[in-house]
Amino acid sequence: MSAVLEVRDLAVRMGAQTILHGISLDVPAGGIVTVLGSNGVGKTTLMRALSGVYRATSGTIRLLGEDITALPSHAIVRRGLAQAPEGRQIFGAMTVAENLRLGAIGEADQALLERILTLFPILRERYRQRAGSLSGGEQQMLCVGRAMMARPKLLLMDEPSLGLAPKLVKQIFDLVATIRADGTPVLLVEQNARAALRVADHAYVMDGGRIVLEGPARELAEDERVKAAYLGGHAHA
Amino acid sequence: MFDRFDIFFVQQLVNGFSVGLVYALVAIGFTLIFGVLNVVNFAHGEIYMIGAYAGLMALIFLAPPWVALLLIVLAAGIVAGVLLERAAFKPFRRFRDEASLKSKAMRESTLLSSLAVSIIVREATEKIFGADMRPIPRAYANALQEPILIGELAVASGQLVILGAAIVMFLTLQFILFRTQIGLSIRAVAANPLGAQYVGVNVDRTVIATFAIGSGMGAVAGILIGLYQGTIFPAMGFAPGVKAFVAMVMGGLNSIPGAVICAIFLGVSEAVATEFFAQGWADLVAYLFLVLTLIFFPTGLFGAGRERV
Numbered sequence A: 001m002s003a004v005l006e007v008r009d010l011a012v013r014m015g016a017q018t019i020l021h022g023i024s025l026d027v028p029a030g031g032i033v034t035v036l037g038s039n040g041v042g043k044t045t046l047m048r049a050l051s052g053v054y055r056a057t058s059g060t061i062r063l064l065g066e067d068i069t070a071l072p073s074h075a076i077v078r079r080g081l082a083q084a085p086e087g088r089q090i091f092g093a094m095t096v097a098e099n100l101r102l103g104a105i106g107e108a109d110q111a112l113l114e115r116i117l118t119l120f121p122i123l124r125e126r127y128r129q130r131a132g133s134l135s136g137g138e139q140q141m142l143c144v145g146r147a148m149m150a151r152p153k154l155l156l157m158d159e160p161s162l163g164l165a166p167k168l169v170k171q172i173f174d175l176v177a178t179i180r181a182d183g184t185p186v187l188l189v190e191q192n193a194r195a196a197l198r199v200a201d202h203a204y205v206m207d208g209g210r211i212v213l214e215g216p217a218r219e220l221a222e223d224e225r226v227k228a229a230y231l232g233g234h235a236h237a
Numbered sequence B: 001m002f003d004r005f006d007i008f009f010v011q012q013l014v015n016g017f018s019v020g021l022v023y024a025l026v027a028i029g030f031t032l033i034f035g036v037l038n039v040v041n042f043a044h045g046e047i048y049m050i051g052a053y054a055g056l057m058a059l060i061f062l063a064p065p066w067v068a069l070l071l072i073v074l075a076a077g078i079v080a081g082v083l084l085e086r087a088a089f090k091p092f093r094r095f096r097d098e099a100s101l102k103s104k105a106m107r108e109s110t111l112l113s114s115l116a117v118s119i120i121v122r123e124a125t126e127k128i129f130g131a132d133m134r135p136i137p138r139a140y141a142n143a144l145q146e147p148i149l150i151g152e153l154a155v156a157s158g159q160l161v162i163l164g165a166a167i168v169m170f171l172t173l174q175f176i177l178f179r180t181q182i183g184l185s186i187r188a189v190a191a192n193p194l195g196a197q198y199v200g201v202n203v204d205r206t207v208i209a210t211f212a213i214g215s216g217m218g219a220v221a222g223i224l225i226g227l228y229q230g231t232i233f234p235a236m237g238f239a240p241g242v243k244a245f246v247a248m249v250m251g252g253l254n255s256i257p258g259a260v261i262c263a264i265f266l267g268v269s270e271a272v273a274t275e276f277f278a279q280g281w282a283d284l285v286a287y288l289f290l291v292l293t294l295i296f297f298p299t300g301l302f303g304a305g306r307e308r309v
């Protein structure tokens, strides 16, 4: 399987501080890949660098074989890499409709919009309301729906389950599976390691700005180090 | 229907309303640019002055019809605004990390760079055209002083031109902001610059468009007031710049309708103040409003919870 995303030795420095020290990872076509790690290890920095929001200090990022390392964020979205970012970053003062419209590249695709509104009935219900008036879970749906409007060839999701009630968390992970079934590979950053490992094919574990462990998700779920550090040692893993 | 005093008073209200409309045109550009970049553009008053001089040059050398004159000034304002953005604002936007985006020093540098551009432009204009007032060619100035009687009320033809031009520009702006792709981008960047990057908005192009629109409107305001008052001069942008700034603050910093309403209110209040105080004191009205707003309505009269821009 050819890789949709190939990251090689990616480093990111912010001022005097180096936050990512040479990250390498792949997302294969049709796959779900997850990046795990505790707070502050650099997961969001990695996601921002992939979207062109932060500049890489060194290393390369390839999307479908094309080097996108130096491209500005809007050009990266246009090439098919969309993200549902950490903190959602929706446009709170604008309507749900406008948020979705902004996600599209050029003319909004009506069939796709219809598919998204079917996937997230709440967005249809609240279509003309201010996005800021939605609940946290609804805003997360909007955030993912907005990214899907770009018809991405790769979808990045940064902690989509953060701060959501358990029922919504399950819905989000079901959604990840649905998006892949629709043909879009997903790179998922999560702190909810158990759920992420269940849905993903492959997993990377980050610590201190480095990848410290990687492997098939099923194997990592059984790995003693992963269990101890990220699966909280609960008996019902 | 009115006795003499009342007629005079109503007349002042009409005059104040016209001036207020011009403040509003300046305030819109201010507010748009503040909304998108979150910094005050100190050179906005100079754009207004450039509009007036571009219009004067066009009148002297081309003597175009009215609509063409306004379009020429609009174009001059757009070009000046884009150049201003490239010179004073763009250099500070290559810092993308959060630390510099949030840094005070970065915002202050941008403030100072636009202030520097404004001083250079004003001084250069003085060098080229002289610091004195320059009259608008008589034929044009007279055409805008034609009294038009509405009942007992005399309205200058120039006031109707200001009203017409302002309405056309307000409507065009609303159309751009709410019915076009670039308007959607402008509102997105104003609402959430980081979010805008994630949805693929070209932030750089959006900022340029914002400067083009705001500066075009500011320049047209400059020629309108120049024609209406009959003279233009290099420092003419200062007072309307201050008043537009006050209107923006009163309106809540990021509300265009708020800024427009407050600008008109300010123009009318100044006109009423000249009824009771000497002309020089009327200029203090703006500062008084600013202080009162900051003390009693720190988020502006229309500010809280509204959409930026």
Ligand SMILES: Nc1ncnc2c1ncn2[C@@H]1O[C@H](COP(=O)(O)OP(=O)(O)O)[C@@H](O)[C@H]1O
Residues within 6 Å of the ligand: A014, A017, A019, A037, A038, A039, A040, A041, A042, A043, A044, A045, A046, B097, B098, B099
């Ligand atoms: N723009 C920035 N400037 C400076 N330091 C940053 C910036 N963004 C993140 N960091 C730092 O980088 C580290 C990793 O942060 P982040 O990528 O958000 O981690 P995670 O998403 O894994 O919780 C943290 O120490 C954070 O303080």
Ligand SMILES: [Mg+2]
Residues within 6 Å of the ligand: A043, A044, A045, A086, A159
């Ligand atoms: Mg994070």
